[in-house]
Amino acid sequence: MVDIRKVTVLGAGVLGSQIAYQSAFKGFEVTSYDVSEDALAAARDRFTKLAETYTREVPGADSSSVTAGIDRITLTSDLAAAVTDADLVIEAVPEILDLKREIYTKIGELAPESAIFATNSSTLLPSDLKDFTGRPERFLALHFANKVWQFNTAEVMGTADTDPAVYSAVVGFANDIGMVPIELHKEKAGYVLNSLLVPFLNAAVDLVAGGYADPEAVDRTWMVATGAPIGPCRIFDIIGFTTPYNIMSHGDAHAQELAAWLKENYIDKGKLGLASGEGFYRYPEDPSGD
Amino acid sequence: MVDIRKVTVLGAGVLGSQIAYQSAFKGFEVTSYDVSEDALAAARDRFTKLAETYTREVPGADSSSVTAGIDRITLTSDLAAAVTDADLVIEAVPEILDLKREIYTKIGELAPESAIFATNSSTLLPSDLKDFTGRPERFLALHFANKVWQFNTAEVMGTADTDPAVYSAVVGFANDIGMVPIELHKEKAGYVLNSLLVPFLNAAVDLVAGGYADPEAVDRTWMVATGAPIGPCRIFDIIGFTTPYNIMSHGDAHAQELAAWLKENYIDKGKLGLASGEGFYRYPEDPSGD
Numbered sequence A, B: 001m002v003d004i005r006k007v008t009v010l011g012a013g014v015l016g017s018q019i020a021y022q023s024a025f026k027g028f029e030v031t032s033y034d035v036s037e038d039a040l041a042a043a044r045d046r047f048t049k050l051a052e053t054y055t056r057e058v059p060g061a062d063s064s065s066v067t068a069g070i071d072r073i074t075l076t077s078d079l080a081a082a083v084t085d086a087d088l089v090i091e092a093v094p095e096i097l098d099l100k101r102e103i104y105t106k107i108g109e110l111a112p113e114s115a116i117f118a119t120n121s122s123t124l125l126p127s128d129l130k131d132f133t134g135r136p137e138r139f140l141a142l143h144f145a146n147k148v149w150q151f152n153t154a155e156v157m158g159t160a161d162t163d164p165a166v167y168s169a170v171v172g173f174a175n176d177i178g179m180v181p182i183e184l185h186k187e188k189a190g191y192v193l194n195s196l197l198v199p200f201l202n203a204a205v206d207l208v209a210g211g212y213a214d215p216e217a218v219d220r221t222w223m224v225a226t227g228a229p230i231g232p233c234r235i236f237d238i239i240g241f242t243t244p245y246n247i248m249s250h251g252d253a254h255a256q257e258l259a260a261w262l263k264e265n266y267i268d269k270g271k272l273g274l275a276s277g278e279g280f281y282r283y284p285e286d287p288s289g290d
Helices: A014-025 A037-057 A063-071 A079-083 A097-110 A164-176 A193-209 A215-226 A232-239 A242-249 A253-265 B014-025 B037-057 B063-071 B079-083 B097-110 B164-176 B193-209 B215-226 B232-239 B242-249 B253-265
Strands: A006-010 A029-033 A073-076 A088-091 A116-119 A139-144 A153-158 A180-184 B006-010 B029-033 B073-076 B088-091 B116-119 B139-144 B153-158 B180-184
Touching: A006 A014, A006 A079, A014 A029, A014 A037, A014 A063, A014 A073, A014 A139, A029 A037, A029 A079, A037 A063, A037 A073, A063 A073, A079 A097, A088 A097, A097 A116, A116 A164, A139 A164, A153 A164, A153 B215, A164 A180, A180 B215, A193 A215, A193 A232, A193 A242, A193 A253, A193 B193, A193 B215, A215 A232, A215 B153, A215 B180, A215 B193, A232 A242, A242 A253, B006 B014, B006 B079, B014 B029, B014 B037, B014 B063, B014 B073, B014 B139, B029 B037, B029 B079, B037 B063, B037 B073, B063 B073, B079 B097, B088 B097, B097 B116, B116 B164, B139 B164, B153 B164, B164 B180, B193 B215, B193 B232, B193 B242, B193 B253, B215 B232, B232 B242, B242 B253
Parallel strands: A006 A029, A006 A088, A029 A073, A088 A116, A116 A139, A153 A180, B006 B029, B006 B088, B029 B073, B088 B116, B116 B139, B153 B180
Antiparallel strands: A139 A153, B139 B153
């Protein structure tokens, strides 16, 4: 029996703060850890803005429930205090292998033996980290998407060492915080979502970069053919150009050509997608609201 | 000034009959050509069924308008008569290069010099055919999707020889028959739609065939992440397994592995997608209605 009640989120950046807030909003006692008082001050701002966003965008959220969410979060820059009585530690620190290994080595000592560790890493496999956790059987990946309250997938991916009971408990937790758990049966770089998105977006960029078709035509084709509300170029704008550019830059020769084209025609001109006001499309006003 | 009034569709198979019927339903005088009286009898059945389908599925269609559509179609197995006064000849004969070249050689002689020729080929480029038409400047590709009344893209793709006025006229015609014209600026195998669909569906099959995730999880991920009404495995079922299987069989080594997996686990068991009652999903009753 694995019971998850106290949740600690390591890292209070864009996604870390969302994971912490979503968990607290759904009733969990949450500890939000980051490295410095400055980082915690930024985290406080993020939680305040998330409360405003939830009030606007989450059905049923009101000023009382979003404030209760904030009240269930304890902020700390003391790692030992952060994990000392955690049932689940979700790690959302920067995507740097050595940094993650270092923090797992530390919390492996500091957290109770019963604590489950979950990495939110997008680009590393849990196998890259498990031997540093001191508890490979209680370790797996739990991968969220930006804007967790709207794009509420939670991809759950263990290693060969992960205890099935731990896996099930984390799937249950994902459900409890309003996520749609996506169960992977074995490790896959990119999980499900990026395994689909990367070739799809590459194909769209290939059509536009090659001069075959305009972004509008590419998107229209997809929308008519599949009934989707938006097409790949619009998705690209919403994601923002930076992450796909970085992925393409590390791809094969053709992907690298596409990355160079993106850099020259968009990134170097400050066109980074919706958040910057222009990408494949122009956005006269920022409609993201956050 | 290019005026399109009389339309001839060569080939009255699944898609040829849909193109002919859609054009007639939208008010064009249409000649539907196929090679034999038997083929024409089958075409008549197709038109009758299309009239029923349109009554059910096309907003605004009623028994009067769908019958008027049928009345505007002339069937013939006489190729000379079929094209003698055509403004636009849409070729939808089987995807066999020599067969298409042979028919273009014939109609190049039989049709008026002013006639525009358009190929609906999915897999051949118009460049593969243009030198057999006797009119490369009045030749291009006009590519429809199955169920033209619902998936109403019409991809328009010329060669370097295609007269821009001819291209524009065909775009206008596509609009006139209720299609969404998708303009390609130069030749691309797979046009826009299959250039997006093929890598997308391959990625989905890769996830399922590799045992990483179930079809339901793959689709759910896509739907939550992009707001799409269906995911890739469901799209696969709707398209049917045969065409993607054929494309994968001619792909790279990895695509061929996926094709072999599809054959062993689905095709050899008669699971060919929605039309067969089972694919990645099961369909206890045929919901396609046609």
